[in-house]
Amino acid sequence: MLKSFDNKALEELNDSNASENERAKKGLKKRSDFGYAVLFLGPSLLLLGVFVFYPMIKTLYMSLFLTNNFGQTTIFVGLKNYTSLLTSASFLASLSSTFIYVIGVMVLTIVLGLALAVFANQKLKGIQFFRTIFSSTMGVSVSVAAIFFLFVFNPTTGLLNQMAGLLHLPQLNWMTDPNLAMITVIVSTVWMNLGFTFLVLFGALQAVPRSLYDAADIEGASKSYQLFKITIPMISPSLFFVGIVTLIGAFKSFGLIDLMTAGGPNNATNLLVYRIYQDAFLNGNYSQASTESIVLTIIIAVMTIIQFKVLEKRVNY
Amino acid sequence: MSIQLKHLTKKYEGSDTPVLENVSAHIEDNEFFAIVGPSGCGKSTLLRMIAGIIPISSGSLYLNGEVANDLAPKDRKLSMVFQSYALYPFLSVFDNIAFGLKARKQPKDLIKQRVDKALALVNLTDHRDRKPKDLSGGQRQRVALARAIANESKICLMDEPLSNLDAQLRAKMRIELKELQQKLGLTVIYVTHDQVEAMTMADHVMVLNHHHVQQIDTPLGVYQHPSNEFVASFFGTPQINLINAQYQNGSLKMDEDFIMDTDDALIEGHQYKVGIRPNQLQINSDVNNGNAQVVNVSQLGDRTMVEARLKNEQEVRIVLDGQVDIRPQQFIQIEGANGYFIFDADDRSLVSVKKGALTNA
Numbered sequence: 001m002l003k004s005f006d007n008k009a010l011e012e013l014n015d016s017n018a019s020e021n022e023r024a025k026k027g028l029k030k031r032s033d034f035g036y037a038v039l040f041l042g043p044s045l046l047l048l049g050v051f052v053f054y055p056m057i058k059t060l061y062m063s064l065f066l067t068n069n070f071g072q073t074t075i076f077v078g079l080k081n082y083t084s085l086l087t088s089a090s091f092l093a094s095l096s097s098t099f100i101y102v103i104g105v106m107v108l109t110i111v112l113g114l115a116l117a118v119f120a121n122q123k124l125k126g127i128q129f130f131r132t133i134f135s136s137t138m139g140v141s142v143s144v145a146a147i148f149f150l151f152v153f154n155p156t157t158g159l160l161n162q163m164a165g166l167l168h169l170p171q172l173n174w175m176t177d178p179n180l181a182m183i184t185v186i187v188s189t190v191w192m193n194l195g196f197t198f199l200v201l202f203g204a205l206q207a208v209p210r211s212l213y214d215a216a217d218i219e220g221a222s223k224s225y226q227l228f229k230i231t232i233p234m235i236s237p238s239l240f241f242v243g244i245v246t247l248i249g250a251f252k253s254f255g256l257i258d259l260m261t262a263g264g265p266n267n268a269t270n271l272l273v274y275r276i277y278q279d280a281f282l283n284g285n286y287s288q289a290s291t292e293s294i295v296l297t298i299i300i301a302v303m304t305i306i307q308f309k310v311l312e313k314r315v316n317y
Numbered sequence: 318m319s320i321q322l323k324h325l326t327k328k329y330e331g332s333d334t335p336v337l338e339n340v341s342a343h344i345e346d347n348e349f350f351a352i353v354g355p356s357g358c359g360k361s362t363l364l365r366m367i368a369g370i371i372p373i374s375s376g377s378l379y380l381n382g383e384v385a386n387d388l389a390p391k392d393r394k395l396s397m398v399f400q401s402y403a404l405y406p407f408l409s410v411f412d413n414i415a416f417g418l419k420a421r422k423q424p425k426d427l428i429k430q431r432v433d434k435a436l437a438l439v440n441l442t443d444h445r446d447r448k449p450k451d452l453s454g455g456q457r458q459r460v461a462l463a464r465a466i467a468n469e470s471k472i473c474l475m476d477e478p479l480s481n482l483d484a485q486l487r488a489k490m491r492i493e494l495k496e497l498q499q500k501l502g503l504t505v506i507y508v509t510h511d512q513v514e515a516m517t518m519a520d521h522v523m524v525l526n527h528h529h530v531q532q533i534d535t536p537l538g539v540y541q542h543p544s545n546e547f548v549a550s551f552f553g554t555p556q557i558n559l560i561n562a563q564y565q566n567g568s569l570k571m572d573e574d575f576i577m578d579t580d581d582a583l584i585e586g587h588q589y590k591v592g593i594r595p596n597q598l599q600i601n602s603d604v605n606n607g608n609a610q611v612v613n614v615s616q617l618g619d620r621t622m623v624e625a626r627l628k629n630e631q632e633v634r635i636v637l638d639g640q641v642d643i644r645p646q647q648f649i650q651i652e653g654a655n656g657y658f659i660f661d662a663d664d665r666s667l668v669s670v671k672k673g674a675l676t677n678a
Contacts, residue, residue: 211401211403214370215397218393218395219417230405
């Protein structure tokens with residue numbers, strides 16, 4: 001009797017022990033899974049949180065307030081910052097020059113990058129030299145490029161006007177005429193972009209099998225027909241990638257503008273990002289700068305989505 | 318459309334040895350002409366020279382009697398099937414086949430009619446809207462073929478078109494290709510490293526090795542009258558036996574115990590190679606001490622393959638009909654051969670072809 005009772009008690013004890021153990025194990029497992037997840041995600045979450053998420057949310061928050069000179073929020077104004085911004089003539093002018101700049105940069109970068117890549121993909125003697133040269137702008141910093149182009153475009157002492165003078169061509173006021181200043185910064189940005197664009201497109205071209213062109217030669221397709229019907233479709237994923245990267249990069253242009261024109265002359269090259277910089281750090285108008293940042297983010301997002309929707313159908317992966 | 322090659326040579330800049338030297342051949346209208354050789358012998362280069370993708374260094378190429386050396390590929394009125402098929406991955410089957418016709422700005426209804434006809438010929442009508450990546454290897458091969466057909470040129474160049482297919486499909490396509498060639502009256506130049514493809518499909522075979530033409534003949538011709546050791550060893554599976562022998566007193570001595578009489582007037586004391594096809598050897602396995610020891614036996618069901626070694630270590634391959642009971646280490650007596658070739662051991666050229674029996678002296 002006693003024995004059996006003992007046994008029973010012992011069994012019960014064992015049972016409860018076992019189930020407790022199991023529960024403990026499960027709990028431990030759950031806890032440790034979560035722990036591992038935190039361990040893996042933690043560092044990047046922390047970095048992203050501090051440098052991306054927090055500034056993003058703070059910007060959005062500030063765009064709904066007025067701010068003092070120290071960037072502290074004072075009065076909640078809702079969407080008033082947005083309505084006044086979108087009706088401001090100077091902001092709209094800045095917006096339109098940004099679009100002109102972005103479109104100019106994108107079209108020229110891709111067309112020239114593709115042209116250089118197609119040229120460098122030919123089997124010619126010494127082509128390796130050109131391949132190196134074409135990709136070399138990747139190694140040039142913005143400030144060096146800006147100074148170089150200031151030398152080129154300077155209206156009085158610049159290389160371009162001196163050459164024009166020698167050839168008895170009209171000398172243009174590259175940096176001081178509002179329209180020409182825009183061309184100047186577009187050309188400089190395109191030059192900066194070319195190295196990367198060339199490298200990506202050239203890499204894509206190298207991956208196109210020669211036999212496709214051999215077959216097209218035999219079937220009677222001209223070289224230009226081959227370019228549009230074979231080369232471009234074959235490298236469309238890379239073209240698409242370069243397009244998106246150039247678009248976003250152009251919207252965010254700052255360095256060249258700051259060093260070459262500082263937004264002038266007469267705000268002709270006052271692109272959005274430069275304007276944000278001026279409003280925030282020169283004029284101390286943080287809420288307006290925040291509002292402009294949000295608007296820029298939305299524009300870039302919308303443009304990128306449009307590009308995906310419109311172009312992705314024509315991309316052949 | 319006939320094709321004539323006269324002393325074609327290809328030399329690359331900065332290299333002394335030509336890739337191809339002095340290649341001449343005459344390919345008749347409606348002929349299936351195979352170019353065979355081991356990899357690196359220059360056979361694809363020759364095909365590309367005919368296609369116009371690679372310029373000709375010297376010599377002349379005649380297409381239909383006219384010099385075509387400097388004609389652009391598109392003006393040579395030929396089509397080509399590539400080893401990799403060279404299909405455009407972003408185009409549907411239909412558009413792939415129509416590519417050349419569209420490039421030549423043919424009217425739409427003509428394109429449709431020709432492509433439909435080509436699709437029907439290769440049994441791909443149901444797959445016209447698919448992309449190449451959704452097709453099997455065999456189907457892709459057919460698309461490449463259809464593209465060549467839709468072109469309606471009378472010359473078709475093929476660069477190892479079946480080499481990416483599995484063995485069964487390859488056997489099937491060999492027959493289909495040959496049928497198609499005859500049905501359409503095509504002149505086909507077919508590059509391959511596979512002697513079986515050359516033997517089964519071709520009207521004439523050009524054997525290339527080391528940048529030179531070794532022989533041009535019918536498939537049976539290269540098998541029965543190989544111009545040299547290389548050609549003999551390239552055709553026929555398993556490979557022909559090439560046994561070193563010395564000519565002494567009217568007989569060829571391959572080994573102390575393997576000597577055969579010959580009535581050829583050979584040079585006394587000179588070294589020769591006796592070429593004997595494995596299925597031509599006659600053996601007696603019912604001996605206690607023969608002139609060769611069995612090394613390996615492979616039972617293939619319908620045949621038995623025996624590898625044996627002469628006493629001077631020379632290996633001999635023997636193929637026997639049916640299932641023969643022979644075991645490794647066993648001694649056999651090689652008694653003779655039903656036919657054999659004699660090659661000069663120095664320049665490897667054919668000296669004599671023997672149809673009659675050769676018996677061990």
